[in-house]
Amino acid sequence: MSERISLRCAVYTISNKRTASDDTSGDLLEQRLKEDGHQLVRRAIVPENLYEIRRVLSNCIADSEVQVVLLNGGTGFHDNNVVPEAVLPLLDREIGGFGEMLRQLSYDDIGTSALQARALGGIANNTLIFCMPGSTGACELAWDGILSEQLDSRHKPCNFASRFKP
Numbered sequence: 001m002s003e004r005i006s007l008r009c010a011v012y013t014i015s016n017k018r019t020a021s022d023d024t025s026g027d028l029l030e031q032r033l034k035e036d037g038h039q040l041v042r043r044a045i046v047p048e049n050l051y052e053i054r055r056v057l058s059n060c061i062a063d064s065e066v067q068v069v070l071l072n073g074g075t076g077f078h079d080n081n082v083v084p085e086a087v088l089p090l091l092d093r094e095i096g097g098f099g100e101m102l103r104q105l106s107y108d109d110i111g112t113s114a115l116q117a118r119a120l121g122g123i124a125n126n127t128l129i130f131c132m133p134g135s136t137g138a139c140e141l142a143w144d145g146i147l148s149e150q151l152d153s154r155h156k157p158c159n160f161a162s163r164f165k166p
Contacts, residue, residue, distance in 0.1 A: 003153075004152060004153055004154055005153040005161050005162070006038055007033075007038045007161060008041045008066055008067045009040055009041065009067065009068040010040075010041060010042035010066050010068070010069045010070070011029045011030055011033070011040060011042070011043045011070045011072075012043070012044055012069065013025060013045045013071075013134065014045075014053060014074035014134065015046075015047075015073045015074070015134060016047055016080065018045050018073070018134075019045065020045065023045060025072045025073070025135065025136045025138075025139040026043060026045070026072065028136050028139050028140055028143070030043060032143045032148065033143075036148055036152065038151065041066060042060065042066065048073075048074050048081065050082045050085060050086045051086075053082065053083060053086035053087070057069060057087060057129070058090060060127060061090060061127045062125065066127060067126075067164055068127070068130070069127060069128070069130070070130050070147075071087070071131040071132070072131075072132050072133065072134045073133070073134030074131075075118040075119055075120075075132065075133050076118065076133065077118075081118075083131050084120055087122070087131055091122035091124050092122070092124050092125065093123045094122045095120075095130075095160075096121075098119065098120060098130060098146065099117075099118070099120045102117065102119040102145070105141050105145045105146070106138065109137065109141065117132075117133045117138065118131075119131055126163065128151075128160055130142070130147060
């Protein structure tokens with residue numbers, strides 16, 4: 001079995017309400033990625049502002065030290081939920097299956113409300129970007145049901161982690 005590649009990850013919670021003391025979704029993602037042998041290199045709460053989200057994400061995309069960006073929150077249909085609009089123009093390639101699969105997994109949990117999760121994934125400048133709803137349950141579902149395997153270089157038949165050298 002090949003050696004697991006430890007990826008350098010950033011976690012951003014997109015919210016106008018969350019603080020460091022109640023960012024349970026960010027806490028969960030940080031815990032899970034560390035348990036899986038990855039490194040947390042950046043973490044912050046980012047306001048629900050299209051241009052602030054693009055600024056933070058662009059900095060990650062331009063920084064070769066960041067290999068994976070996990071955004072949680074801002075994917076719904078409230079007026080201030082602008083993550084898809086902020087992120088899509090920055091992507092070189094969309095990973096359409098991420099949003100589709102997360103909505104499929106969510107349907108078993110929350111029924112047709114899964115339709116409102118505008119989760120998405122993509123690649124920009126060899127940086128993997130995954131955007132998921134802000135609920136802790138949705139982040140747990142995304143990590144446990146998709147990201148843990150897809151960010152594991154040992155997962156077969158394919159994974160995203162193999163894009164990077166150890």
